[in-house]
Amino acid sequence: MAVTPASTPMNPLDIASHGPVIPVIVIDRVEDALPLAEALLAGGVKVLEVTLRTAAGLPAIETIARHLPEAVVGVGTVLNADDARRASEAGARFAVSPGYTSAVGSACKGLNLPLLPGVATSSEIMAALADGFSFLKLFPAEAVGGIPLLKSWASPFGQVSFCPTGGITNATAPNYLALPNVRCVGGSWLTPTDAVRAGDWTRITELARATQALRNAG
Template sequence: MTTLASSPNTHVTMAEKIELIDQLAARARILPVITINREQDILPMADALAAGGLTCLEVTLRSELGLTAIRVLREQRPELSVGAGTVLTRQMLAEVEAAGAQFVVTPGVTLDLLEAGVDSPLPLLPGTSSASDIMLGYGLGYRRFKLFPAEVSGGVAAIKALGGPFNSVRFCPTGGVGAKNILSYMALPNVMCVGGSWMLDNEWIKNGDWQRITEESRAALALLG
């Protein structure tokens, strides 16, 4: 498998980054969306997910510990694929690159951020909730997107409809995806993986119930056969 890490000085083409995203999606199938609120949770949470089979992690920048978590995991859990989520600006993209992130996920798009992603050595998965957003990214070479928030944005029906005009585009639906509807999403040919956090209940994290997170992660993957 091609590495998801690239030297900052190495030019990576959009086609190569699409391939990297496809490899990531095939490995992940389910991409857990993680928000770290306590530094002591970083390693046990990642270990609990990995023990359940989820080894590709999207660490969001929704908390001030996001960059710290990315650095810690890249240094201490090199066997995991660690990406950055909730990247909103060109500056944040530069920060997650410096922290060692191996891929980048955004909740939406701006032209500036998409252009920064073209120049970045990291594969970037732009968030979209409309055909217009897809066209903005499409014009710059993007072919892989996160549909967010998936359920609010039309869910399975929206992805089916978008497959008509964008038949070379594949999606990672995130937002409202869980055990009850994951199979409906994964059955679609233009869905490459799903993102979610239903295996990361806040109470389990608060109480350090890491075994429950492992069990829920394993159960989530078992749904996919």
């Protein structure tokens, strides 16, 4: 059964207002979705990006949206309009894409689904800006230039803020968060595969709790 999304669309920057790190979550078993989300919430992490990299992604989003309304659950790895539609029907409150196309941007606007579009080049930034998006995901951050690239973009794209994702760790996150044009970072280190498989929710809560001090550590 589809979950009715919130009637008032979220401002994309609200995604970054809840904390310095958005966990990038890959779920293999739907039964892990609820305890995993609860563990992150217990550690103070409210915004959750559940990717569509596995078959469990959509039902996991629906489970979290239905049972944990206090969580801001979104969908990652949105590649096309159909991904956006199905995720919105499942209860996703925002979408994240690894790259940007006008088709994905238009679909999300039509669904009132806030989009954090992925970019890796200046041309992609310009395309996203032309379609009205100014809060963007740098992906894959470390592979395409990371901090030096973000510093270089600060002048020509002063109106743009970023959520770098890809290759960032607990150790390097503060260096990104210290940049004026970075609002938050995305990372998979909050939900280690071995911890999820073992049901070690205490460890995940501890990792989530540790992110709260990152913004002041850079």
